[in-house]
Amino acid sequence: MTELEGLAGRLREFARAREWEQFHTPKNLVMALAGEVGELVAEFQWLTADESADPGPEALARMRTELGDVTLYLVRLADVLGVDLVEAARAKLDDNERRYDADSYRGSARKAPPLPG
Amino acid sequence: MTELEGLAGRLREFARAREWEQFHTPKNLVMALAGEVGELVAEFQWLTADESADPGPEALARMRTELGDVTLYLVRLADVLGVDLVEAARAKLDDNERRYDADSYRGSARKAPPLPG
Amino acid sequence: MTELEGLAGRLREFARAREWEQFHTPKNLVMALAGEVGELVAEFQWLTADESADPGPEALARMRTELGDVTLYLVRLADVLGVDLVEAARAKLDDNERRYDADSYRGSARKAPPLPG
Amino acid sequence: MTELEGLAGRLREFARAREWEQFHTPKNLVMALAGEVGELVAEFQWLTADESADPGPEALARMRTELGDVTLYLVRLADVLGVDLVEAARAKLDDNERRYDADSYRGSARKAPPLPG
Numbered sequence: 001m002t003e004l005e006g007l008a009g010r011l012r013e014f015a016r017a018r019e020w021e022q023f024h025t026p027k028n029l030v031m032a033l034a035g036e037v038g039e040l041v042a043e044f045q046w047l048t049a050d051e052s053a054d055p056g057p058e059a060l061a062r063m064r065t066e067l068g069d070v071t072l073y074l075v076r077l078a079d080v081l082g083v084d085l086v087e088a089a090r091a092k093l094d095d096n097e098r099r100y101d102a103d104s105y106r107g108s109a110r111k112a113p114p115l116p117g
Numbered sequence: 118m119t120e121l122e123g124l125a126g127r128l129r130e131f132a133r134a135r136e137w138e139q140f141h142t143p144k145n146l147v148m149a150l151a152g153e154v155g156e157l158v159a160e161f162q163w164l165t166a167d168e169s170a171d172p173g174p175e176a177l178a179r180m181r182t183e184l185g186d187v188t189l190y191l192v193r194l195a196d197v198l199g200v201d202l203v204e205a206a207r208a209k210l211d212d213n214e215r216r217y218d219a220d221s222y223r224g225s226a227r228k229a230p231p232l233p234g
Numbered sequence: 235m236t237e238l239e240g241l242a243g244r245l246r247e248f249a250r251a252r253e254w255e256q257f258h259t260p261k262n263l264v265m266a267l268a269g270e271v272g273e274l275v276a277e278f279q280w281l282t283a284d285e286s287a288d289p290g291p292e293a294l295a296r297m298r299t300e301l302g303d304v305t306l307y308l309v310r311l312a313d314v315l316g317v318d319l320v321e322a323a324r325a326k327l328d329d330n331e332r333r334y335d336a337d338s339y340r341g342s343a344r345k346a347p348p349l350p351g
Numbered sequence: 352m353t354e355l356e357g358l359a360g361r362l363r364e365f366a367r368a369r370e371w372e373q374f375h376t377p378k379n380l381v382m383a384l385a386g387e388v389g390e391l392v393a394e395f396q397w398l399t400a401d402e403s404a405d406p407g408p409e410a411l412a413r414m415r416t417e418l419g420d421v422t423l424y425l426v427r428l429a430d431v432l433g434v435d436l437v438e439a440a441r442a443k444l445d446d447n448e449r450r451y452d453a454d455s456y457r458g459s460a461r462k463a464p465p466l467p468g
Contacts, residue, residue: 007203030157030158031275038275067200067206069209072213088185089124089189106134152393159389166283237353260406265392268389274381303443315415
């Protein structure tokens, strides 16, 4: 069992024990994910690029907490939809490696958005 | 090496080969993550709750692609920040299990938001 | 002076008096907007469609507060960029009226996303 | 009639003519708003702070289009909920002016988030 499968299983049991499966439709879960990503974005909104890379222990602890929330909802949403997140990410990264060949896109965020975009 | 560590390593090399580390500040990456989550939300916006749970193969394929994009940026952001996503998620789930004890919160999304909230 | 121009002027003065113009780059402001939209989404995440249309006075008051926050950042962002929000919205609505002619798209969210999409 | 009331009226008629009121629940509309804000954020994600303030005519045109989309959904959502956006924004700005008095918060995004936060 991978670590994400372990998390998905714990979340399944968490929802079952509280009879919260009724609330955990994909539509609701993607909204919850968006809400948590909003909280994560808010941690970075007034930081410069440099500050964001070295935010200090207190801000980093808050970012870590928000990253945990985002991960929980992402794993739960994927589990309810029956999607394997790591397989989906690998497939997308395979695409990106083909689409943005290193020689053509070196050093430029202008020609194309780095990563999925 | 876990599967997320494998992904993080591939993304590190992907960015390095294209000299895109300069763009991959946490501030920029969290914005990219928010943009991808926006695309994921858009896949669900006109669906009913029931439709979202059974979206059909075409919509599910698009959702899977967007979930892959979200996962890539989330893994890359956490890697740049030096945060272990699975540890962060486990710590948050431990908190939630204490905070929302099953007997008090059974069947109610009103008393408290399910999961992180 | 329109009501949005009035708001934009108050926000300009608000930022100036606190020497916060330095933080109000478009990049920072769009992140703040995304954060506030995340809070707004969170108000709706566990509601059914019907509940969302009739949320009760307490939830509606929270939604109104969040809508106010979203509006403030949207107006401030547009002001800093020199964009007229109402003109931009009218131009987009003109496009949508042409693109989604009423006879072809009546009753269907499947053929095309309603509104901007 | 204010300019936002004019927009709200056009959107009401736009939805009515296409029989799209059935899709325009607050829950769906807030998701559509989040999706459009995601597209707006994506326009800024690889820009430096300085570039975001002077993005050039092509990027600015795309930002203007996305700002139009965001405004349309925000106005439509508020209309369906019966919320006056400008009143809500003024009320929140009144609060902020009291909460962040100019002398205490001058020049600092650290003590408190500028604006709503």
